[in-house]
Amino acid sequence: MEDQLTLHPSRSRALMLIGLGALFVLLGILLLDSSPVVGTGGVVVGTLVLVAGIWNLLSTRDGLVLDRHGFTLRSMxxxxxxxxxxxxxxxxxxxxxxxxxxxxxxxxxxxxxxxxxxxxxxxxxxxxxxxxxxxxxxxxxxxxxxxxxxxxxxxxxx
Structure with a gap:
């Protein structure tokens, strides 16, 4: 067994977050006229989820590191x-x-x-x-x- 092992976040999870965030943003925009509060909420939540998904997809630092001392969780x-x-x-x-x-x-x-x-x-x-x-x-x-x-x-x- 090696001295250190780094596992990175799943790319499929990041892509799912990006898709879900984009869907919330789109639905929020569509609802802005009929229900401004719900529409704005959808845009805000969707944007946050979208940013988290993009962060997960692009980050090379996030992950789980196992070494002889223990494990280190790196996220956001x-x-x-x-x-x-x-x-x-x-x-x-x-x-x-x-x-x-x-x-x-x-x-x-x-x-x-x-x-x-x-x-x-x-x-x-x-x-x-x-x-x-x-x-x-x-x-x-x-x-x-x-x-x-x-x-x-x-x-x-x-």
Whole structure:
């Protein structure tokens, strides 16, 4: 296994966001005469979704980076690193008809990070937070990959 692996956001997701944003903008424009508030809302929401889709499509920095220290989530100019020893496990995080990959933090990491929504998340899925996307993989495939990286790190420090 290599020392670092970078997974990039799915291009199809970015294209879907661009299409959805354009649709909202178009519908908003069509509704401006008959319902100005709804039309304006559609244009504003559509524009935001369109910008997010274009950002995802063009950004080379966004993604998920796995290395010997942990994993780093990079999205929309923000970055969050989670050390392998802060993670208890990975598991499916239901999201409508699909699932994202979620992770459970140790009690110490949870307290240090101040996860306010922990009670709700535990009641629903028994995980602390989801990854923002699957990076072109199935949830089980990404979960297995991240578990293997965690186990490798755990063995290196045992």
């Amino acid at each position: 100019g923000r970055e969050e690193t989670v050390a392998w020893d802060e993670v208890v496990r990975f598991g499916p995080w239901p999201q409508g008809r699909t699932s994202l990959l979620g992770y459970e933090l140790t009690a110490e990491a949870r307290a240090r990070r101040g996860r306010r929504n922990r009670a709700l998340n535990v009641a629903a899925v028994r995980l602390d937070a989801p990854l923002p996307e699957l990076y072109g993989k199935q949830v089980t495939e990404l979960g297995s990959l991240m578990t293997a990286w965690k186990q490798r790190h755990d063995q290196d420090h045992a």
